[in-house]
Amino acid sequence: MNEQFLQYIWKFRLLNPDLYTADGEELAILHPGIQNTDGGPDFFNARVRINQTVWAGNVELHTRSSDWIRHRHQFDPAYDNVILHVVYDNDQVIRKKQNMDMATLEVKNNFPASIEDRYREIMQNHLWIPCYNLLDGIAPAVMRLWAPALAAERLEAKSGFILSLLDEYSDWDEVLYILLASGFGFRINALPFELLARSVPLRIVRRNAGNPFRLEALFYGQSGLLAGYPRDKYLRSLQYEYGHQRAKSGLKPLKPGLWKRLRLHPSNFPDIRISQFVQCLVKCKAEPGFLLQNQDALMLEEFFRLRATDYWNTHYRFGKKAGRSEKKIGPEMARLLLINVLAPFLFSYGSARDISPMKMRAVELLECLEGENNHETRIWNSLGIRAGNALESQALIQLKRNYCDHRRCLECRIGLKILDKHNRP
Ligand code: SF4
Structure with missing residues (x-):
């Protein structure tokens, strides 16, 4: 169990319906809150009901409750408004500043074991991509919707290098x-x-x-x-x-x-x-x-x-x-120059000067070009995911190199679908 998986369980409310805090009080999750990827508690503006009282505030998640002490949250005012500590293993009672026990939910045994089994199966897989044999027709529909955002992520990533060159040469x-x-x-x-x-x-x-x-x-x-x-x-x-x-x-x-x-x-x-x-x-x-x-x-x-x-x-x-x-x-090489040089340059120029039509031109250029035919896209193709244009092939490259290779399956729309599908009756 890692914290990322815990966040996934919490965010998508995959917990059993009958929940109790470590003190035996009835707990209902009214809203899990908004995930925070910066410093501070993991979820902001959550709402929970403990017995008859509704609480609004932040939620912090840890694999073990003792991590609260280990991370020294007891001394950090950013954690004063934590209304619920969600932990996989409640190995230590945590007290708030007022010497009250922290309301704690132990997740262990409170969610369907099948989700964790499937998650482990993905994480322990050493195939070309961890979900290689679990795709089962899910990916093409997801990719159709996700491709523009993934391709934009790739253009954004390439902008870093381009803008560093601009800093150097002005x-x-x-x-x-x-x-x-x-x-x-x-x-x-x-x-x-x-x-x-x-x-x-x-x-x-x-x-x-x-x-x-x-x-x-x-x-x-x-x-x-x-x-x-x-x-x-x-x-x-x-x-x-x-x-x-x-x-x-x-x-x-x-x-x-x-x-x-x-x-x-x-x-x-x-x-x-x-x-x-x-x-x-x-x-x-x-x-x-x-x-x-x-x-x-x-x-x-x-x-x-x-x-x-x-x-x-x-x-x-x-x-x-x-x-x-x-x-x-040849035409393929000529296209690669447009995909790898001109589109990222247009995108970076548009970003640096805040000219949205320029960024759009980069995306449209990729949409107009035939998809790349390389080792990666050929394997995706064999898995039933075909890149219809360069925007989609760039999206697939981004997916493989920045998600699959780092096992970021819980941040991946395909990964969430796979787990979600398994979770349904
Ligand atoms: S990141 Fe997504 S596509 Fe890649 S292996 Fe994980 S679930 Fe599959």
Whole structure:
């Protein structure tokens, strides 16, 4: 038994109808109160009747009554208005300041054992998600209603990082530029890409936006990838140009060991993604804000269908020849950039400037895009929960990573349904 489960039992009034306090007085719960997630008692403004007297005030819950002493609530005025102490195990009599016994309800043996059994079953499960084999058709209907709130939670969580970048740079364009770079890293190389963009300030990119070759030289040089490969003509010319630019701007390159290729499809190698990122900067004339100007999802998706330069049609890495294939960003990758970069950026911008339509645009953008097809969404699909669009796939990712993986089943609408279903006759 943990306090969270106790709160669930109390909040949803899952206790037996005939209740008595530890002193043997009749107890009726008129209202369990409003749950408090900050400091102070667990529930505010509850109403209970003890014998014939109605009490209104706060309720505190503990696994053991002695926790009251252990948490030193007897010295904290915030607990003076506690009208009922709800405990699983009443192991110690607690006295209020006036030396009166605290009205205490012992929950043990006062609620259906089947609820606790089901809760334990979920908590002890080590499958992909704890309720893996208990979903039983519940989840799709719940998810349809819950998805927008979950997706907004995910956007909110991503805002934290975006706003910390804004604190650092005080410039929305620079923030979007760094985010775009990290988006081109597609998770595995997100951090090296972020560091790469940080190492080439946007003002230098702008200065060279009209010269794609020079921009490539700058980014490849800064990435550290120009060194240590067999030389060919293209590589030599990049090295020459970078040497010149580096001396002019005083740039310091990254270590090439930062980049990861293991288990990546060659078309996702950073060597190719850097070229596509440069094309993105050239296409928007180094003005990332251009992407936010009245463009619909289709136009934005099309914008990101970028081609790496011709050299990469016959290479996956510098100096290593490969069969001919055009290195163009596919529709799925283009959508990922919208989902992981543009939507969170719009949402953060709207939040920071209190522009609700901007936040709505982020949500609408996700609604317009096809849902992600990744390992997580495929398993959800096999469990009968299909993401119809990117808003729903983002919701499923949020659910798995922030609820299921932390066993927050009592805060999860699916979890509550599972327990509720079991509780019904
Ligand atoms: S958090 Fe919800 S969906 Fe995830 S395992 Fe728990 S009950 Fe299931």
